Amino acid sequence: MKILLVMPDAQMHKIRLGPLVRSMREMPLSICTLASLTPMYPDIDLRLVDGSVENVPLDYDADLVGISIITGCANRAYAIADHFRKRKIPVVLGGVHVTLLPGEAMQHADSIVIGRAEQTWPQLIEDFRAGSLKDIYLEHELTGDMLYSVPPPRRDLHKRSRYMIPDSVQATRGCKKACDFCTVPAVWPKFLKRPVEDVIQDVQLTKGKYIAFNDVSIAEDIDYAKELFRAMIPLGKRWGGLATINIMKDPELLSLMKASGCVYLLFGFESNDRPTLTSMGKGFNLSMAYDEIMHVMRGLRISVQGCFVFGFDHDTREVFANTVERVNELGIDIPRFSLYTPYPGSLLFKRLLKENRILSFNWDDYDTMHVVIQPSQMTPEELYQGFKWAYREAFKIRHIRKRMKGLTCNSIINFFGNLTYKIFVRRLFNEQKYALPYSTHDPGGAPDDTFYRDRFLEN
Ligand code: B12
Ligand code: SF4
CATH class of the missing domain: 3.40.50.280 (Cobalamin-binding domain)
Structure with missing residues (x-):
């Protein structure tokens, strides 16, 4: 069969x-x-x-x-x-x-x-x-918060050489937060953890020195994360993953993270604007200044990939230049930008649907690189052009060099990481046929979305 x-x-x-x-x-x-x-x-x-x-x-x-x-x-x-x-x-x-x-x-x-x-x-x-x-x-709902019996994935059936990091591992599913644009609370409403022994067995099966944890927030449960990192120390691996700023509160967690081989972390900084962070459900990002976070991460020699989103209701046309300036000032090793995207099931989707501000229900556009919403303080075109400008600007060699100044760790990895992103983004923008939905781009070509509008509004 x-x-x-x-x-x-x-x-x-x-x-x-x-x-x-x-x-x-x-x-x-x-x-x-x-x-x-x-x-x-x-x-x-x-x-x-x-x-x-x-x-x-x-x-x-x-x-x-x-x-x-x-x-x-x-x-x-x-x-x-x-x-x-x-x-x-x-x-x-x-x-x-x-x-x-x-x-x-x-x-x-x-x-x-x-x-x-x-x-x-x-x-x-x-x-x-x-x-x-x-x-x-x-699936029937699990009692408790442990996820037993997840066998190690058959990584051998994928083409290993085709991935920058072929050894990925997942320890937890879900997240306890509820940021308005995020899919995770709707898809995995319960935060679940695999037994640490299972994760360690999985890590031991990986062939390379570097692994990527693809958990959406690896240290969401701090005690669990400490246990996992302690168990990883003897394995001598190097790893990266996603975390929230909440990890900064616990110095023991940070040093275990480092000792277990952490070399990079991706943080969702999202915005530099306080009211924006609060309104999107990411008020927890206000618990520590971004400068302080970068300072601690530099001290630990952990590279930072920092994500920022454009298109929030408070964003004006100034947001693009301000964000690039801030990213350079902070010395974020690899910046990543996305457009505010209302994934189905998210709180944002429900809100913008009611406000009649979703411009496209064509899922091809839901890659955070297309404008799919009517922004509050600019036109969709201005949002897209600003987003494109910010990406190109941030990856100019002089800015990459500025961000890397004084960096003593992972410099080669960071430099190549930045170059790869520079190439990727340039090609992506060159290849994008249209980055605005049909309705704004070509009024005649707008697909009939009454079906979606009616159905989602009913729910
Ligand atoms: C690796 C990854 C990618 C890869 C591969 C994506 C892919 N095709 O899955 C790449 C790099 C391409 C990618 C890109 C993006 N990603 Co991504 N990515 C992930 C990540 C980190 C890991 C996926 C994974 O391995 N999960 C582990 C497996 C075991 O879980 P799973 O996929 O859910 O599978 C389980 C079930 O869902 C089910 N299942 C899954 N598939 C199938 C199929 C069948 C037949 C059956 C029966 C069951 C089944 O069984 C599995 C075991 O229980 C997830 C976060 C996460 N932890 O899941 C985000 C995630 C999937 N990505 C996400 C997003 C938003 C993006 C980007 C927009 C990010 C960006 N701006 O760059 C782009 C989108 C690209 C596009 N054109 O749409 C969102 C998805 C949102 C959504 N509604 O689709 C996630 C959930 C992250 C998040 N925080 O919300 N991503
Ligand atoms: S954006 Fe990150 S922190 Fe917020 S709900 Fe999603 S996974 Fe959790």
Whole structure:
């Protein structure tokens, strides 16, 4: 029985050198986790394809196709699903977007999986073999906050050389915060932790020196994180991941983090404006000045990737230059910018829908690089141009050099990281056909979105 597991092309975070495509990020764990959950029948033949780094084999003779979907890739996923279903090959859809909008996904699938698949995927495979595939599989809620029995992912089934960091590991799922633009509270409403022994076993199976934790907030539970970092020290790995500013409150946590091999952290700084941070549910960012955070991180020799978002209601046209100036002043090692995007299921989506300010329901635009909202204090065009300007400006060599001044750690990694982003962003902007929704760009070409508007407003 041939099972094909696919992730559609995310069309970002990669560089192309002739025919060779390389992701600048970590290996995703979505389909290699499904692979490890697949019952081990001798006749099962698994093929994994990450469309971001290789072509999806549309002529593959599969018995079953599984597709993993995040919002920005939903249209491409549905096109692949429709293609295989036309070939009479059954398709199962799962992942973040399916969990957020199951009704939409069902129109393109023989079966959908809502939520995590640890309980449901093994059962689905048994049902499929028995010829009794169900329409919907839904995980039942776990009691407690521990996530047992997640087997180590089958990383060996992905093309290792295609990823900047091929060894990714996940210790926790979810986050206890509720930032208004974020998908996480809707997709994983409960914060769950894998037993530290399981995570350590997983880390021990990784081949390289560097690993990426793809947890959305690795130290969300401080006691758990300390236990994990203590257990990692003897392994001698180097690692990076995402964290919130809350980690800064605990010096013991910070030194364990460093001792366990942390070399970079990504923080969602989002904005330099206090009322903006409070209104988006990120008031916790106000607990320490960004200068202080950078000072501590420099002291620990941990590189900082700092994310800022443009398009908040308080943002005026000055925000772009002010942010770039601040990013340089702070010496953020690798800055990242995004546009304020109302992912379905998020608090922002509900608010902007009511205010009639969502300009596009075309999921292709939901990659945080397209303007999909009507900003409060500028036009969509001004928001897009300002965003583009900020990215280009921040990655000018003189600014990169300024940010790296006095840096004694990870300088080569940081320099190449910045250069890679510079190339990636330049290509992305050159390739983007339009970065504004149809409705503002080409009034005649606006798709009919009454369906979405009515349906979402009802809920
Ligand atoms: C690796 C990663 C990427 C990779 C790969 C993305 C991909 N196709 O999944 C890359 C680098 C391309 C990427 C890009 C982006 N990403 Co990203 N990314 C991640 C990250 C850090 C890890 C994914 C992962 O490995 N998860 C671990 C696995 C085990 O969990 P899982 O995917 O949910 O899978 C489980 C279930 O969902 C289910 N399942 C999943 N797929 C399937 C399929 C089938 C058939 C079945 C049955 C079940 C099933 O089973 C799994 C086991 O339980 C997640 C955060 C996270 N921790 O999940 C964000 C995340 C997926 N990304 C997110 C975002 C916002 C982005 C970007 C916009 C960021 C940016 N500005 O650059 C872009 C979007 C690109 C685009 N065009 O849309 C959001 C998704 C929001 C949304 N509604 O879609 C997340 C959730 C982060 C967050 N904080 O909100 N990302
Ligand atoms: S943006 Fe980060 S801190 Fe906020 S809810 Fe999402 S994962 Fe949690």
